[in-house]
Amino acid sequence: MKIASVQVDIKDEETKEQRIERVSAKLDELEGQDLIVLPEIWATGYFSFDKYTQEAEEINGSFVKHFSEKAKKLGAYLHAGSFVEKEGDKFFNTSILFNREGQLVGTSRKIHLFRYGSAEGEILTRGLKPAVLDTEFGKIGLSTCYDLRFPELFRSQVDQGAKIFLVTSAWPHQRLAHWNLFNTARALENQCFLISSNCSGKTNNVLMGGHSQVVDPWGTVIASAGEFETIVKTEINLEQIDDIRYVFPQLKHRVL
Template sequence: MTSVIRPGIGQTGAMRVALCQIEVGDDPKENLDRIVGAIAEAGDADLAVFPEASQVRFGNVLAEAAEPLDGPFVTAVRAAAREHGTAVLVGVFEPAPDGRVYNTVVGIEATGEIAGSYRKLHLFDAFGDHESQHVAAGDRPVVLDLAGTRIGVITCYDVRFPELARELVDRGAEILAIPAAWAQGVFKEEHWTTLVRARAIENTTWVVAVDKAPDRTRPPKGAPGGVGRSRLIDPMGVVLTDLGPHARIQVMELDPALTEKVREFLPSLSHRRRDVL
């Protein structure tokens, strides 16, 4: 099939973003099929955003599924991105030198080229979970030049650390993308919806927050993950869509010009007291 390459946000002024709230199970092949199918279903979207750990759900032996970014899993996603002319952000696992894995979000251009990747900085050693037993932490924030814009990547538990979002905006991020596999639990859904909205409001920026669909079965180890509720939030904190608790793909339009308009009458970023903070 002929590749379809469309201009990105910098050329058209508008961006179509697909929030891909897919189910993620224990079989990487089935998960890959869901990803490829979702990219096709996203149609003419400029960017498709998938959850954290879309390769295989937590609770499995992550090191057995982990691959380098030139391995077959990401290569297949790159082929789908190229075929449909859609840039992709997707969560995978890379081998780490100490036998653990990196929890990585890879950015793939509509040409199929890898734009870059981000390794999760803050590991979920909370609520009785111990992500750091199996996952090695990354060592730097990342802003990707992807789909004609600059996207700062925040992975799941990272969203609880507002200084990361602010650093990404300071580095020129125009959109914050938050892929997640948010663990289920008491107050967890409320935390998710509150935190992703707060990151938009305090930074007067767009937020694309994509969680996986809730687990229908218990994983091999650990608590079920995914609360759904993937959201597109504008720079004023308006929630333009909320995907609810079921597997769903929705394409929404994002207007980058709104950011500048909001910052004209709400210039909170320029009011920061850098002399004391």
């Protein structure tokens, strides 16, 4: 299974439309990949809270339609990151996953809204249900940035059959050590593959952490980015999940 995690620089001088155009051109270079992952609220910019409501879109809006077409063109599963979704008078941090035909497999509304130096919790409404989606690769669990700090969410997804975690994020450099730790821990403790995509660059005076990565079920980082915009590519063998769970059956040994 060929994986590509796209790490996107968030530049304050770029408009949403310009960034979508630039990133779309990068995606055009990724034909032949099976799964592509993008960061959290990368088009608007996570820390551009003043733009959230004005750039929000409904689930059938232009952002979703554009990346539906892109997934179909690439013939790949595309996790287009998250965007600010408008539904009625509420706003959500919503992740979207498309299949190879460009069909929307499902969505995930961020459950744990970040409130430490962030206005996200004041503007947005949290999601209520952990997302586990059926794909040709098996069940995939979706989560967003701050969700990574809550192991119960990931264990809930494993209990629903998830074997792959996709994490879209806008994690700052200030807490990079935590980011690296949680990527490894969530994969290791659940014996799953974890693919994360984080933002890079500096936006609204916040330096982003980068270091998008792919972690295997042993907790080994098999591919990782640095601090700058790049694309992390690697291949994973999904049989490794069941092999590891057979040899070291920790999930069967749970008593709580």
